[in-house]
Structure formats: C-alpha cells, structure tokens
Amino acid sequence: MSLKEIAQMTGVSVSTVGRILNDPKHKCSSEEIRKRVLEAARKISYIPNANARKLKSGDGRADEIYSINILLTRFANETADPFYDELLMQLEKELRNSGCIISNVWHNAEFSDEKASRSESIGTLIDSLYADDERRHDGLIIIGKVTRRALRVLKTKEKNIVSINRNSTNYEVDEVLCDGSRIAREAVAYLARLGHTKIGYVGDCHNESRFTGYQAALAEAHLAPDLDYVFDTAPNETNGLIAYDYFKGLDEPPTAVYCANDILAIGMIKGFGKRRQKVYIPSVISSDDIDASQYTKPMLTTISLPKNDMVRFALMLLLDRIRGGHKIVSRLELEGTLIIRESCRNYSELTEPEYYI
Amino acid sequence: MSLKEIAQMTGVSVSTVGRILNDPKHKCSSEEIRKRVLEAARKISYIPNANARKLKSGDGRADEIYSINILLTRFANETADPFYDELLMQLEKELRNSGCIISNVWHNAEFSDEKASRSESIGTLIDSLYADDERRHDGLIIIGKVTRRALRVLKTKEKNIVSINRNSTNYEVDEVLCDGSRIAREAVAYLARLGHTKIGYVGDCHNESRFTGYQAALAEAHLAPDLDYVFDTAPNETNGLIAYDYFKGLDEPPTAVYCANDILAIGMIKGFGKRRQKVYIPSVISSDDIDASQYTKPMLTTISLPKNDMVRFALMLLLDRIRGGHKIVSRLELEGTLIIRESCRNYSELTEPEYYI
DNA sequence: CTAATATGTGATAACGTTGTCACGAAATGC
DNA sequence: GCATTTCGTGACAACGTTATCACATATTAG
Numbered sequence A, B: 001m002s003l004k005e006i007a008q009m010t011g012v013s014v015s016t017v018g019r020i021l022n023d024p025k026h027k028c029s030s031e032e033i034r035k036r037v038l039e040a041a042r043k044i045s046y047i048p049n050a051n052a053r054k055l056k057s058g059d060g061r062a063d064e065i066y067s068i069n070i071l072l073t074r075f076a077n078e079t080a081d082p083f084y085d086e087l088l089m090q091l092e093k094e095l096r097n098s099g100c101i102i103s104n105v106w107h108n109a110e111f112s113d114e115k116a117s118r119s120e121s122i123g124t125l126i127d128s129l130y131a132d133d134e135r136r137h138d139g140l141i142i143i144g145k146v147t148r149r150a151l152r153v154l155k156t157k158e159k160n161i162v163s164i165n166r167n168s169t170n171y172e173v174d175e176v177l178c179d180g181s182r183i184a185r186e187a188v189a190y191l192a193r194l195g196h197t198k199i200g201y202v203g204d205c206h207n208e209s210r211f212t213g214y215q216a217a218l219a220e221a222h223l224a225p226d227l228d229y230v231f232d233t234a235p236n237e238t239n240g241l242i243a244y245d246y247f248k249g250l251d252e253p254p255t256a257v258y259c260a261n262d263i264l265a266i267g268m269i270k271g272f273g274k275r276r277q278k279v280y281i282p283s284v285i286s287s288d289d290i291d292a293s294q295y296t297k298p299m300l301t302t303i304s305l306p307k308n309d310m311v312r313f314a315l316m317l318l319l320d321r322i323r324g325g326h327k328i329v330s331r332l333e334l335e336g337t338l339i340i341r342e343s344c345r346n347y348s349e350l351t352e353p354e355y356y357i
Numbered sequence C: 001c002t003a004a005t006a007t008g009t010g011a012t013a014a015c016g017t018t019g020t021c022a023c024g025a026a027a028t029g030c
Numbered sequence D: 001g002c003a004t005t006t007c008g009t010g011a012c013a014a015c016g017t018t019a020t021c022a023c024a025t026a027t028t029a030g
Helices: A003-010 A014-022 A031-043 A050-057 A082-097 A118-129 A148-157 A180-193 A209-220 A237-248 A262-272 A307-322 B003-010 B014-022 B031-043 B050-057 B082-097 B118-129 B148-157 B180-193 B209-220 B237-248 B262-272 B307-322
Strands: A067-072 A101-107 A139-143 A161-164 A174-177 A199-203 A230-232 A256-259 A283-288 A301-304 A330-334 A337-339 B067-072 B101-107 B139-143 B161-164 B174-177 B199-203 B230-232 B256-259 B283-288 B301-304 B330-334 B337-339
Touching: A003 A014, A003 A031, A014 A031, A050 B050, A067 A082, A082 A101, A082 A139, A082 A262, A082 A307, A139 A307, A148 A161, A161 A307, A174 A307, A180 A199, A180 A209, A180 A256, A180 A283, A180 A301, A180 A337, A199 A209, A199 A237, A199 A262, A230 A237, A237 A256, A237 A262, A256 A262, A262 A283, A307 A330, A307 B307, B003 B014, B003 B031, B014 B031, B067 B082, B082 B101, B082 B139, B082 B262, B082 B307, B139 B307, B148 B161, B161 B307, B174 B307, B180 B199, B180 B209, B180 B256, B180 B283, B180 B301, B180 B337, B199 B209, B199 B237, B199 B262, B230 B237, B237 B256, B237 B262, B256 B262, B262 B283, B307 B330
Parallel strands: A067 A101, A067 A139, A139 A161, A161 A174, A174 A330, A199 A230, A199 A256, A256 A283, A283 A301, B067 B101, B067 B139, B139 B161, B161 B174, B174 B330, B199 B230, B199 B256, B256 B283, B283 B301
Antiparallel strands: A301 A337, A330 B330, B301 B337
16 A cells, blocks of 8 residues: 555556545646546545655654653662663663653662752752753653652742652643552452461561552451461561561461562572571562562562553653643553462461471 | 754764764774764754654655554443543544544444343454454544453453553553543532532442542532432433432432533533422532533533543554553543532522522 | 584665656647 | 747656675684
8 A cells, every 4th residue: 555556557657646546736738647546545544644744744753752750769778670671771771662761760879978968869860850940851760669759849940840650649740550458458468368377578568568468468358357367577688587476486387478570589498498497488479570580499479560551651642742632641550460470379388397397 | 053063063074963863883993083973963952853863764754654543432331421532532543643443433332232231242343343354443432331251252352452541540551531430529529518418329339440530529519418418310311300309309419419520410401490399409419420411500610531631542542552662551540620600609698599499 | 624513794775755856748938 | 940948758866864794803712
C-alpha cells in the first residue's frame, strides 16, 4: 500500500498519484485517470505512511525533543536499592527511544547530609535543579518516595511532573504505581494458601503501605496478628540477615516470612547457610523482583512489579501532559505478578531437616 | 544532525558511523575512529531520527487499522443517562481520529428484557457480538457498569478489553475511572465548607460508591449521618423530582443536597418552580457534568468528570494492549473537577424567601 | 608461506513520501 | 500563424536510517 503500488496498478507515475490524492485543487488532464487512481486507492484501502511524510518534511523530528529531568530519591542513610536503579535504567532507555533528552539525573543522596531532613534536602535539590535559567526543562520524572511538602515546593517550579512508585493516596501529581498494600496482600495470601499460619513480616511498619497489606492478608486468612512476628526495620540487606537471626531466636519462629523488599529477602536467605548446628529455613517471599532475586539460592519467590510498563506509562502520561493533553491529575495503578521460584514451600511438606534441626 | 553529517565530520562512511552508534558489540579496526565518531556524535548531540527508523523498518505502518467494539451498558428498566451518551460520542470521535474502525456499538438495553438478570442479558450480548466468526475484532471498550460475572464470560471471548467508569475495586480488566467515592466526598465537602450541616443524599445506596463518599465526607466534617436525609433511588430525572418533594415534606429539610448524578439534580431543580405557596430551594450539587447541567436554572454546580481524558486514556490503554505493550491489568484513575455554577449557596446567605416561605 | 577463513569497511539500495526540474502539450497572446 | 505562456506530467533526488553486498585487510589453519 504505497503510492508506487497504485502507480503500477494504474499506469501513471508516482508523482501524479501523490498529487491526485493529496492536492485537492489538482486538475487532471483526463478525468479518467483520476477515477482510476482513486478507485485503486480505495481498493487497497490506501493510508499514507505517516513516517515517510514526517521524514520527508523534517517536521517529525521525532515529535520534538523534550528535555526531561529525573529525580531519583534516595537518602544518605539508606543503602542503594537495586530496584530503583533498574527502574532508572529502563527509564533512560525509554526516554532515548522516545527521542527525549535527559537533562539531569538527580540522586537525592548526593545533596542530603545526615542532619538534613528529607524535605530540606529536596529543597536543596530544587534550588540546584532549577537555578540556571538558561536550560530549558520540559518535565520531571520522580522515582521513589517524596514527601508531600517537598512535592508542593517542586510543583511551584515545574508543572509537568510524574512520579513512579510513590504510592501516595492523594491526587497531588500524576503517578504510576503498584499498590503496595495490594502487592503485600497477594504475597501473604500466597503463603496462607500454602498452609502457613505463622507468617512473619520484615520491613518498615510506618511509612510502608506494604505493612498494611500484610495485616489485611492475615485478617482475610483468619490468622491472628502476632507482634513477635513483625520485624520493623529499614530495607537493606544487612537488616534482612538481622531479621533472620531474630526470628530464629524465637521459641516458635514463623514458618514463612514476607519481606517488604527483595533486598531484605536476599539478606535473610544469606542467613540460611551461615550457622552449622541448627538450621532454620522459613519460606520467604518478597516483592519487587529485582534482577538479583533470580540468582539467590534458593531462587526467590516474589511479587514482580512491572518495571517496563511502569516507566513506559509514566513517560506516556508525562508526554501527554507536556503536549497539553490532560490537565487534571491522573493516577495509573498496575498489577503485580506472582513469580513462583524456589523460596516458598508448602507447609505440609516441611520436614525436620528443613525446618529445625 | 544525521549519520551523514557525522560521517563527513570524521571522514568515515555513513555505514560505519551507524554501526558504531547502534551496534553495541561492533569492533572498530582502530579505536581512534570509534573515539572520533562518538566525539562528533556527542558534539552535535546526535539523536537518531525515529521517523527514518520506523520508515526503514516498516514497523511504523502508521498504526494499522484496528476494529473496535463498544459496549454501552444500559438496562431495560433504566432510562438513558446522557453522561454515557456523551462519553460514547467522544469515544467515537477519538476512535476515528486514531484511525480505528468501530465494528459495533452494542447497547445492552436492546438485548435485555425485563425478566433477564443483568448477567444473563450480557450473556446474550456476548453470543450476539462474537457469533459471526468472519468479522475480526481487535478490542472491546466497555462504557459503564458490568457485573464481575459478565466480565468473566466476556474475557473468555475477548482478550483486549478496557472499561470506562466501571468503578470496580479489583483488577479484572484494564480500567479508566473517576473514583466515585472520592468524587462524592469532594462534592459533599464543598457543601460542608459552605457551612451546611443538614446535607442530603439522593441516589443509589447499594451499588454506588458515591454513597460511601457521601458518608465519608460527613464523617470528615464531623456531621452525624441522618437516615431521613438519605433518599435511596434509581438515577433518573423523575426520581430527582420525587426526592425533592420528599425532602420538602420533612420537618427540617436538608439545606443542601448531593445528588449522585446530574440527572437526579436536574430533576430536583425542576421542582423548585413547581409549587406556589411554599418554596424550598436547597443548595444542590451533583457529579458528572453532563452538557445539560449548564442549561438548568439555576445552573448546576457539579463535580466534572473528565470525559475527554477518560476516553483518550482508555483508547491509549487498549491500543497499548492490542499492540502487545502491557500484559498485566492496569487501572487509570482520574481526578474530578469542581465546577462552581449557581446551584449552591453559602449557608449564612440563606434568606427566608430562598429557604422557606 | 600459501590457502582458507574471519572481520571491519564503504558503496549502494531500499523504505514511502514530497519537492524540483525539464519536457511536451495545450491555451493564450500579438 | 508563430511566439509565448500555462499547465499537467514523469523522472529523479532527497529526507535519515538500515540491510546487503563486494572488497580489502587481518587472522588462522595447513
């Protein structure tokens, strides 16, 4: 379906076909020709190739080039979370594909110091990001958590913002997310389905909606919450290991544990082989599905967050807003997917050597 | 900024430049060349021309033409809701703009009869829609409420589905919506802000999340719920008028009313001028913002649902799914906008003639 | 040391469109 | 009726990219 094709069908030149179809005030020498061309076009249901047109006109210039800022929130006292790095990589790839320029990637940690509160450190960021007026910014993509206060300041400087995985409950800024509560509920429900009744939680209990999901899932499975099974901690590998040792020391350790985070789970799994005498190997499930989670031993069962879709949709929302599409706040929620690997066992299959020795 | 340009700058061929920039595992004969090319590319900040690429790969094919079904759910015992008609009109427009073919618009009411349950009537629909195998369907857009059971059946026949304004809480199908509860909360909160304390509700109380929002807003404003102020009814104009008469008959009628629906509000407003002796004119707010709501007298204050954005995003999601973009369920929530017209008054401004005579 | 293979290179041809140009035919001028 | 203008036509180049091919060189085998 090209002009060439029609030209061959009708015996006229490509140029003439193009003129007949595109130039409304074009007069054919013979009306016969015109009819034949239109007929042929209809027959093969000709549609002009937008790419060729844009290429020729130079107009397409891949839409226009937008200059996008990226803000990756990470705080000085937190160790890196690979999940965000993987999101960032994917995002950079997607931006390039869409012909956008990444004008700046701003890692929050570089600007914060131990004393500065989160909001303050973001204040510094804003000053730094938008200090030089010479540079044009078309939009900002935020990866990770940002306080409401910081966001409010940010919005005064930048109108086109989309956040990824911020997990807020209010409409403050365009947002793409996986509902943490839902993710956790799915994970814990899976453990319950496997027959586990003593299910532990490792992770932040205050700022993390995943904890809520854990509680909800217990309630849905008619399991009484047990505070001994909740290990409130910041999400990093070391703390996962510490949590393991804590659970192991209990009189009746949980037979299964939900870690809010792959990193925590990986830390916990590292404990499995550490001690000689007693072996305590609970079923472990977590959420995120970072690349590393398939290289642990046992391989980690986890709720996979759709990284690719998240960044693609985030960019989609941002570009729509930049181009004047939607003015209101929109919020795109994506489903997680349970990836069953090796780290969870059916409760009834637990044998002595795997549980206690 | 083209490969050619870089080639001229560096003295190598276009082919080589292309390979260096695109093929990650390309080995240059001299590292010198590679460096010069990358340097030149950086210097002119080279960005690949997406149009040329798509043209070459033939991939772009100006979209392809998709054949889309539309299902507008409406039930025999319900009168028409203009909101859905307006959504449909907008959707048809958007589909045409995107080069899609509307293969069928299916009004549920035509197939349902008084006796059939909702699910059954949808069963009939499915048979009818997908009976003729000759026709190719690429996707289905559902406008309005569909029961979970019906959706499950529908999903066996059609993989690419997006629903608009279904307002479900689960992940069952791609969905674009305005959270009914949130919308109602915003409306009622506005009435509370105007100083009203006796706030009525008109609409469905069982299948409608907006009722939940009404209750939540009352609680947030520290107002005790009063069952006398809740008028449970199906959403149509006549019932709006009936609700007006009901409220008017109360000893202490509400000074403000939230109607779940513009249609209900319009019916209620029609009551204002009907009687001679006593005049009861409560503040009225509703949600949807159908076209008619700006032609009432007084003009209706309402929470506007972003019809255009809803259909645009719905199509965006559907096309992404059709093209193999996302496989998981996604759910796009949009904000409503308070449109202040004339039908709401500050409580303190209420004078005798406006309230009771 | 020659023969065979591997490997990077540059010229060239597409992809489908539109703009430019020269050509021939028709219409107009004197 | 000849010179001039108008006008539709077809050939061809260009947009920026990538794939294919032949070629020259570098590497390896015998």
